[in-house]
Amino acid sequence: MEDYEIVIKPLITEQSMHFANTKGAYSFQVNKGANKIQIRNAVEKLYKVKVKGVRTANRKGKPRRRGRFIGMTPSWKKAVVLLDKDYHIDLF
Numbered sequence: 001m002e003d004y005e006i007v008i009k010p011l012i013t014e015q016s017m018h019f020a021n022t023k024g025a026y027s028f029q030v031n032k033g034a035n036k037i038q039i040r041n042a043v044e045k046l047y048k049v050k051v052k053g054v055r056t057a058n059r060k061g062k063p064r065r066r067g068r069f070i071g072m073t074p075s076w077k078k079a080v081v082l083l084d085k086d087y088h089i090d091l092f
Contacts, residue, residue: 003042006034010091011078020091024052024083032058032077039079049087055080 010016011027019025030039036054044051057080061073083089 001038003045006031006038006042007046012091024085026081026089028079028081030077030079043081047089049089050084051081052084053082
């Protein structure tokens with residue numbers, strides 16, 4: 001798996017920006033098949049930073065209705081990457 005296939009997109013929310021500014025923790029949507037080591041290597045190569053730790057969570061899809069039809073949003077995987085205190089990522 002290539003680095004661009006592992007990290008899909010950064011998650012930009014109020015909470016993720018707060019953690020990025022205070023703790024140096026950045027949130028990403030990642031490939032569901034990627035493990036913590038692959039996520040660590042991909043973030044280090046893509047953003048040229050030193051990763052201290054990786055936490056992952058599998059997010060389950062939610063049921064949605066459109067008229068009489070019921071469907072599900074897709075499930076996805078979230079990764080929170082902690083950086084060393086000397087590094088940061090400029091998302092904007």
